[in-house]
Amino acid sequence: MTAATTPAGAKPISASRLPGLAFLLIVASAVVMAVLVLMPLFTVFHDAFSKGLGKYLDSIREPDALAAMRLTLLVSGISVPLNAAFGVAAAWCIAKFEFRGKSVLLTLIDLPFSMSPVVSGLVWVLLFGAQGWFGTWLIDHDVKIIFATTGLVLATILVTFPFVARELIPLMQDQGADEEAAALTLGASGLTTFWKITLPNIRWALLYGVLLCNARAMGEFGAVSVVSGHIRGLTTTLPLHVEVLYNDYDFVGAFAAASLLASLGLVTLVLKTALEWRHAGELAANRRH
Amino acid sequence: MTDQALLPSSPVPGGAAVVRRPRRSRFVEPSILPGFGLSLGFTLVYLGVIVILPLTALALRPWELGLSGVVHALTAPRVAAALRLSFGLSALAALLNAPLGLLLAWTLSRYQFPGRRILDALVDLPFALPTAVAGIALTAIYAPNGPLGSLLAKVGIKAAYSPLGIFIALVFIGLPFVVRSLQPVLQDLDREVEEAAQTLGANSLQRAVMVVLPALAPSLISGVSLAFARAVGEYGSVVFIAGNLPMKTEIAPLLIVIKLEQYDYAGAAAVGLAMVAISFGSLIAINGLQLFLARRGKA
Numbered sequence: 291m292t293a294a295t296t297p298a299g300a301k302p303i304s305a306s307r308l309p310g311l312a313f314l315l316i317v318a319s320a321v322v323m324a325v326l327v328l329m330p331l332f333t334v335f336h337d338a339f340s341k342g343l344g345k346y347l348d349s350i351r352e353p354d355a356l357a358a359m360r361l362t363l364l365v366s367g368i369s370v371p372l373n374a375a376f377g378v379a380a381a382w383c384i385a386k387f388e389f390r391g392k393s394v395l396l397t398l399i400d401l402p403f404s405m406s407p408v409v410s411g412l413v414w415v416l417l418f419g420a421q422g423w424f425g426t427w428l429i430d431h432d433v434k435i436i437f438a439t440t441g442l443v444l445a446t447i448l449v450t451f452p453f454v455a456r457e458l459i460p461l462m463q464d465q466g467a468d469e470e471a472a473a474l475t476l477g478a479s480g481l482t483t484f485w486k487i488t489l490p491n492i493r494w495a496l497l498y499g500v501l502l503c504n505a506r507a508m509g510e511f512g513a514v515s516v517v518s519g520h521i522r523g524l525t526t527t528l529p530l531h532v533e534v535l536y537n538d539y540d541f542v543g544a545f546a547a548a549s550l551l552a553s554l555g556l557v558t559l560v561l562k563t564a565l566e567w568r569h570a571g572e573l574a575a576n577r578r579h
Numbered sequence: 580m581t582d583q584a585l586l587p588s589s590p591v592p593g594g595a596a597v598v599r600r601p602r603r604s605r606f607v608e609p610s611i612l613p614g615f616g617l618s619l620g621f622t623l624v625y626l627g628v629i630v631i632l633p634l635t636a637l638a639l640r641p642w643e644l645g646l647s648g649v650v651h652a653l654t655a656p657r658v659a660a661a662l663r664l665s666f667g668l669s670a671l672a673a674l675l676n677a678p679l680g681l682l683l684a685w686t687l688s689r690y691q692f693p694g695r696r697i698l699d700a701l702v703d704l705p706f707a708l709p710t711a712v713a714g715i716a717l718t719a720i721y722a723p724n725g726p727l728g729s730l731l732a733k734v735g736i737k738a739a740y741s742p743l744g745i746f747i748a749l750v751f752i753g754l755p756f757v758v759r760s761l762q763p764v765l766q767d768l769d770r771e772v773e774e775a776a777q778t779l780g781a782n783s784l785q786r787a788v789m790v791v792l793p794a795l796a797p798s799l800i801s802g803v804s805l806a807f808a809r810a811v812g813e814y815g816s817v818v819f820i821a822g823n824l825p826m827k828t829e830i831a832p833l834l835i836v837i838k839l840e841q842y843d844y845a846g847a848a849a850v851g852l853a854m855v856a857i858s859f860g861s862l863i864a865i866n867g868l869q870l871f872l873a874r875r876g877k878a
Contacts, residue, residue: 312690319686320698322679326751327704329727330716337719376625383618388608398626401634404858406812407710408832409851412839413633416640421844423636448629471611480613509709512814516836529711529815536715536819545719548712555707562707563700 334552338545349546357523358531358547364439365514365527366507369446374500377454382488385462386470396459402451410448411516414441437519442527445513450503457499458492461573465491494569498562505558509551641849652849657825658834662850665831666857668742669810672749673803679750680757680802681795687758688765702758705751710815717748718820740822745830748816753806760802761795768794797873804865811858 339346349355380399384392402410417423418435428435435441469491473483489496511529518525526534528551536544566573607615641649652658687699705713721728721738731738738744768791776790814832822828831854838847 315682315686316690316692319683320694322683323698323701325727326679326754327701329720330713330751331704331708333716333719333726334712337716372625376622379618379625380622383615383622386612387610387615387619389615389619390606395622395626398630401630404808404855404862406814406832406835406851406854408814408835409637409812409855412835412847412851413637415839416636416844416848417633419839419844421842444629448633451629467610467612474611474613484614505707509712511709511711511714512812512832515814516839529709532711532715541719544715548709548715551709551712555704555709555712559700559703559707562703 331552331556334545334548337541338549340545341542345542346546346549349540349543350550352543354523354526355531355543355547358526358528359550361439361442361526362508362528365442365446366504368443369450369507370500370504372447373450373503374454374496376451377456377458377499378492378496380455381458381462381492384459385465386467399452399455399459402448403456405448407449407510407512408516411445411513413448414444414517436517437521437525439525441517442514442525445517446507446510449510449513450507453503453506454496454499457495457502457573461492461495462488491572494565494572498565498573501558501561501565505555508554637848637851637855640845641852643845644849648845649849652846653853657829658831658850660826661829661831661834662853662857664742664745664829665811665854668746669749669807669813672746672753672810673807675750676753676757676806677799677803679754680761681799683754683758684761684765688762702755705753705755710752710813711819713751713816714748714819717744717751717816721747721820739820740824740828742828744820744822745817745828748820749810749813752813752816753810756805756809757799757802760798760805764795764798793872797869800865800869800872804862807865808858808862811854 338349380395383389384395415422415436418428418441419425420429420436422428422436435444469487470483473487474480478486508527509529510527511533514527515530515533518527518530520526520530520534522534528547532544532547532551535541535547641652644652653662683702687695687702718739719725721731721744723729723732723737723739725739728738736743738747772794773786773790776786781789812832814830814836817830818833821830821833823833831850835847835850838844838850
């Protein structure tokens with residue numbers, strides 16, 4: 291590789307000083323990224339506006355689209371805080387205490403990452419569907435979980451389960467418990483110690499985890515698709531609304547709704563990158579997913 | 580914990596978790612910090628309801644069919660074809676991600692050029708873009724009337740609604756895993772080792788193959804296996820471009836959805852359990868390979 295022939299140094303080598311091969315590799319990288327990654331993003335906005343701004347605005351203002359946006363906000367509004375609370379609790383006991391079975395607990399927390407989204411939806415149907423373990427009981431008591439908001443929330447929680455915990459655990463393990471111990475010895479209460487010592491220490495990593503968790507929660511498709519039933523205006527979140535319109539051959543509508551989700555993804559990417567640049571030291575899980 | 584050793588007589592807030600009768604083997608080491616019981620309790624209850632209980636249902640429900648029923652459900656031609664397609668294409672896509680990921684990771688961590696940081700940030704786009712959005716966008720691009728699909732159609736290649744379309748979607752979603760696994764290693768890789776090899780007369784190709792690549796191997800394998808695991812379970816970005824023809828372009832996750840729509844819960848659970856088992860098995864095998872390479876690298 292050409293790069294290795296230049297003098298060693300911590301900083302990347304300037305391309306202008308490098309002959310052919312480096313230039314070739316940079317161009318090849320740019321082409322791969324443009325064709326594989328950027329083109330889909332461009333297509334979403336291109337197709338959304340293909341029939342003009344008026345049609346675009348009509349598509350995102352129709353009642354079903356608005357209902358889908360409200361439902362997406364509701365579902366992630368419930369799922370994300372719950373998973374954030376879980377992440378803080380799990381990180382607190384795992385990072386600040388030594389107890390038996392910790393590694394088993396860590397493995398179990400990571401488990402949902404290696405499951406197919408469809409399986410993450412399926413398991414709730416196996417429990418609460420018409421022929422699920424609790425199906426008959428739920429029907430007798432007139433409780434609806436599958437094909438209702440509760441099911442969407444449960445599926446979303448399972449899919450986004452590890453996000454906050456995975457950011458916080460390595461960071462809090464690095465930080466140790468010395469600062470908290472000092473505060474407690476000086477007479478601070480447990481709660482004061484948490485608010486004044488622990489939370490400021492983990493705030494950026496917590497925000498980072500919540501950001502990724504929220505992006506996945508709002509964009510989740512496979513898991514919610516299984517439990518939704520696709521009842522328009524009632525159980526279709528925004529990604530499911532995209533699917534319904536697409537299958538109805540309403541491509542402008544589908545891409546218009548998709549453009550909202552793509553914008554959410556872009557905003558997430560910008561905020562995530564900003565956090566990584568500014569607070570790299572305070573994000574132990576920097577660059578991990 | 581060192582705190583207790585340092586401060587043996589300190590007051591203990593929220594005592595219950597800390598003041599314990601001495602036992603031969605403690606469940607938890609004593610600590611001055613409060614909230615162990617509360618945080619562990621909440622963690623376990625939440626984990627139990629959200630992860631353990633549902634996975635228990637997944638593990639148990641297929642057996643309602645009996646062992647022969649499960650075998651029958653999984654070896655049915657349509658199911659076997661879907662499992663083969665999902666795992667085969669995921670492996671191929673992950674393998675293509677290796678050179679693409681190496682290229683991007685190398686360029687992004689070794690060269691300085693205008694737009695490098697933007698390109699670097701955009702590597703995460705397949706993570707950030709919701710899968711359904713990626714799915715309809717890729718379909719629009721590779722459909723016979725799409726910008727790239729029409730080009731491919733001219734040379735007689737059908738991209739969307741064929742295994743090739745599924746493959747493209749899986750390469751798209753797997754790419755960030757390989758790049759992000761390689762980047763930190765490439766940045767930390769000791770240039771002195773490369774220089775030493777150069778001083779000893781190795782040419783650039785020898786250095787790349789014999790010095791850089793072995794150092795990257797463990798993280799390359801972990802990146803590729805993450806991409807593979809993600810691809811096997813992927814649904815949203817694949818289901819639109821796949822065409823979903825039984826026996827030909829039907830992926831395993833879609834088959835779960837179809838079985839659920841037919842109220843075949845046990846059959847759906849069988850496919851789900853098989854997917855989890857095969858993924859888990861391949862991850863263990865890959866971990867073993869990684870350990871082997873890491874040990875050999877140290878020796």
